[in-house]
Amino acid sequence: MNVTIDRMECVSCGACWNTCPELFEQNPCDSLSQIVEHIRFCGDRAEGILQENDERCAREAVNLCPVQIITITFDESEKM
Ligand code: SF4
Numbered sequence: 001m002n003v004t005i006d007r008m009e010c011v012s013c014g015a016c017w018n019t020c021p022e023l024f025e026q027n028p029c030d031s032l033s034q035i036v037e038h039i040r041f042c043g044d045r046a047e048g049i050l051q052e053n054d055e056r057c058a059r060e061a062v063n064l065c066p067v068q069i070i071t072i073t074f075d076e077s078e079k080m
Helices: 015-019 052-064
Strands: 002-005 024-026 033-035 044-049 070-073
Touching: 002 033, 015 024, 015 052, 052 070
Parallel strands: none
Antiparallel strands: 002 044, 002 070, 024 033, 033 044
């Protein structure tokens, strides 16, 4: 299960990092949301790998994001 942020559309409202600081943070240079370093997929600031216990908070951030740019995706094997 992965989470992605379409960073270029972020309006820096803070909803995601205030709700799930263990998953999201504000980039100090461009002020946009990014994935926290230790869960990044291949070092990508815009994509992270979620554990099962991260899903609830990530879904809350998806619902709170005012520009709807946070997405959770599942591998085919996880859909079974
Ligand atoms: S909730 Fe959405 S718009 Fe707000 S900081 Fe997070 S990614 Fe950006």
